[in-house]
Amino acid sequence: QLQLVESGGGLVQPGGSLRLSCATSGFTLGLYAIGWFRQAPGKEREGISCISSTGGSTNYADSVRGRFTASRDNAKNTVYLQMSSLKAEDTAVYYCAADFRPGRPCDRQPSQYNFWGQGTQGTVSS
Numbered sequence: 001q002l003q004l005v006e007s008g009g010g011l012v013q014p015g016g017s018l019r020l021s022c023a024t025s026g027f028t029l030g031l032y033a034i035g036w037f038r039q040a041p042g043k044e045r046e047g048i049s050c051i052s053s054t055g056g057s058t059n060y061a062d063s064v065r066g067r068f069t070a071s072r073d074n075a076k077n078t079v080y081l082q083m084s085s086l087k088a089e090d091t092a093v094y095y096c097a098a099d100f101r102p103g104r105p106c107d108r109q110p111s112q113y114n115f116w117g118q119g120t121q122g123t124v125s126s
Contacts, residue, residue, distance in 0.1 A: 002026040002115050004096050009120030012086055018122055020081040022096030027115075029072070030054070033099045033106035034079040035113050036070060038092035038122075045095075047108030049081060057105050064090075086124045093119040 008020040022034060035050040048061045051070040058070050067086075072079040079096060097113035099106065 002098070004098060004115060004117035006094060006096055006117045006120040009094060009122045011123045011125065013126050014087060014124055016086050016124070017082070017084045018086065020083065020094055020096075020120060020122070022079040022081075022117060024077045024079070024098065027098070029077050029079075029098075030074040031100060031102040033101040033104075034070075034072065035097045035099060035106065035108060035110075036068075036081045037095045037097060037110060038090075039095070039119075040089075040092040043092075045110050046092075047110055050099075050106035050108050051079065052104065052106045053102050059106055059108055061108065083122070086122075088124050091123050091125070092121075094122050095119045 003025045005023045039045040048064045049070045051058045055072045069082045096117045098115040099113045
């Protein structure tokens, strides 16, 4: 059974950092691109980052570029999103998702992803 489980969310002050993890099981992570998405109340789900199956390429939305960094450890079946210089507008539920895309650049469009985690809340507030 294919599973993705996010963790690492929480409450942080503006300017602080969070590191999200996406633990995967039930499939060969090295064949899948992983996307990171977020959804704030009343807003559409936004693709903020993705990382290719090998980790060789990443892609970021303008809203997070330079502040967020995606990485992966296929041997540990885990993908990470390091979030720094957090702002109030980064408050959202964060999701990871998997797209079967071996050896190709990743895509941040939610429609490309078939398998999703349950999400983890990240709140930026003083």
